[in-house]
Amino acid sequence: MLMRTTTLLAASTLAFVGAHAESHTVHFVNKCGYGTPLLKAAGRTLSTGADYRSSGPLVAAIAFLQTGHCGDNGEGCTLLETTLQNPTRPGGGSSSDVSLIPPHKFSVASGFGYYGGCDGAGADCKDANCPTAFRKPDDTHVQVACQSNDVNLAITFCE
Template identity: 55%
Template sequence: MQFTASFSILASLVAFVAAETHTITFTNNCGRGTPTLVSQDGAILSTGGAFTADGPIIGAIAYLQTGGCGLNGDSCTAVETTLQNPTSPGAGSATDITLIPDHAFSVTSGFGYFDGCDGTGLDCTSASCPGAFTDPTNGDIVSCEADNVNLAITFCD
């Protein structure tokens, strides 16, 4: 009986330690607008506060709503992200900036990973943003293979 109880406690601790979690934070230095995070299915996950998921965040879109952005960041600069623990090499987190029409440059936007892959990210400071996707065949996807990595998104920095 004591072995079974000890094993159950140990299994619970291992499950707790191995739980996947990711947080997306926002810094808005623009003096206007509302940071917005939308899920792949169109649900608004955040309007400026930090968003934490107990599990992966798949296909989320973030942008600064200044009054002219559509639900998926249409007409604005958008940060697209998937945050997930890698299950095999190359299957971890991936984030990019999109200016693919119907998206368009609206405000300076950037992102960086933290608590893993620190210092890795991308900034978009103009409509000719190097690294941003302007069509589906170009642009940089910034990857991170760290477990439980988090993402900081900044507007107007």
Template identity: 55%
Template sequence: MFSFKSLSLFGVITYVYAETHTIVFDNQCGFGTPTLIQGSDVLGTGNGPFTFNEPLNFAIAYLQNGTCGFNGEGCTLIETTLRNPTCPGCGSGTDINLIPPKIFLLILYFSYFNGCDGVKRNCKFANCVEAFHTPDDGGTQTVCQADDVNLRITFCEKDQFA
């Protein structure tokens, strides 16, 4: 998806590419409300899709089951930044966070699409190796260096890894 904004400075016309990212929730649990937070702002609840025409920096997502704190305390948490890369390693990154006070409550799965297709992670049990359990855990950040990448987050995923 391309969109351009025209800027004129001293008679010179340049075009600036506007990036776009979408997050889609797939709640297969039969309970709870998918929740997307950035800082002190609720960006969306429900299945979405939620589209952002700019980078999405330091957002979190979880399934609000009535016991989660605002920042996902007491729940299984996804952390994500979706942005077009401006240098090697400066693109999007997503991870599953089980660092206390976050806890494992349900199977969680995420995958990139519209770029980095097939790049995914899942957490099916409390000690899954694909989640952060301490701040020092390495290798659990899942990166994508594609422009305009999107993210699908699935709660209680039933079929993907059966």
């Protein structure tokens, strides 16, 4: 009976942990009428416009609208950078930003916003002079942080 109870307890614990595993979704809205939204991480294409759901943290991902003029990593175009992860310490959660650090440059209006946590937090870059974009590596004040578990990100082009 003890072994059966232990097995049942272990199975219940696994079901509980599995049901509450970290996950994040990246959702694209392309209002440009052209181009292909891309989400990449570690040199791999994760999405070409469909929702992408990670099972666990999504670290150092980039997104951009491939218009035919962008390099493989968004060179020559407006770049969005994101890490979506549950915070394990204060300040250790998600962070996203728009980057125009060369070789990236403004190509289309781009923006992002968190949802499912930190709703309303985000940034928009509607023209080449937008104040919400990284222009040099130490422009860290433009990063938008979120300390909510399982937060999601919506990325919009041409809004």
